[in-house]
Amino acid sequence: MERQSLGRTVEILLVEDNPGDVRLTVEALKDGKVSNNMNVVKDGFEAMDFLLRRHQYKEAPRPDLILLDLNLPKKDGREVLTEIKESPDLRRIPVVILTTSKDEADILKSYDLHANCYITKPVDFDLFMKAVQSIENFWFSIVKLPS
């Protein structure tokens, strides 16, 4: 806990439509080194409502990290990423693309839109757990974020 750079419970926004993946990510972060609060939304519209504190998300906390899937219903991850990085209020929040796609075009597009990193979900369960835990470790224990 002493390595934690923010010194408080961190807020994570997970934008993911597959409940199976949501649960796996929650499981992976449950035993994480950093005390975290996971907020989950299921599509791009909900993600923007959460970030802009609209509708049912008026009391939503400002996330310290966004885990964003690319293929989402209604408004997809690329659009959400564009809107986040175009907004002066939101663009400093690190966005981690967490997707099944290994497609070079998706990778290039995401970095072009200023994604902070791109991770392909490992198919293997243990590797998936490790990947999510290292995201948490990297962004909250190693990286210096704006306070």
Place this chain on the structure above:
Amino acid sequence: MVLTFYLWDYARSGWMAQSVQKRFPEIVLGTGIIFSLLVFWDIYSLVTARSRAVGLAEKMTEDLRLEIVERKHAEAELARSNEELERFAYVASHDLQEPLRMISSYTQLIEKRYRERLDAEAGEFMGYVTDGAARMKQLINDLLSYARVGTRGREFQPTPCEAVVKEAVRNLEITLKDAHAAVTYDPLPEVLADSLQLTQLFQNLIGNAVKFHGNEPPCVHISAVKNSHEWTLTVRDNGIGIDPKYAEKIFVIFQRLHTRNEYPGTGIGLAICKKIIERHGGRIWLESGEGRGATFYFTLPVIKG
């Protein structure tokens, strides 16, 4: 014409009867007309024959042109449908990975968390689920690599086969060592190829030779023969061999001649070999008999110039 004058001359010589001599001019004229007609007919038929021949040649050229157009059309159609098939295989295998990841992740989670609470039967059932998911994962990965032969292929470059074989042997180092296998080769040519795919081809063939070994330690020998316009490369082994009636079947994707317990694998290796060789404009086949080892042959075009 010459004959007409000859007749004239002949008649005047007085050999003929008086009556005949009297009508001689008519006879000569008649004969002349007949001969002239014959000659004209000859010339006419020569001329028409020529124009008929020209017409026929033109028609044949036109037919040929149409056939070429049709064939080009068919080829384009085939290329398009191949592309579509590859795209389909790629998308299908890619999208299939997503639900599969769920199945394998959650079975692993159940096994981790509930292992003690599962009774023997539930444990057995879980084993089948895990095994099924692992096999499906392998099939999807294989399907992806099969599709990638067409979609991710690189441009052909002059490629020395010996370097490629060395690379394949290096990649198989542990397998070859464990099986006490020997891989030998004659001087091999330089060919126009995608070196990565050619490496994969040799790796699959050598790998198979080792996998399907007989009682003796596996020996694999690679050689090459040049015909007029192509190289024929052979990969010969001393393994268990293949019944010739399966010589075609073994190149079909996911076709296997053994159970998974006898020999592991999905049956993708030779299908990939065939696809690689076809992409390079060659053919692949085999000669074998049960218990007599197998010899795989494949052709690659000779580099021109």
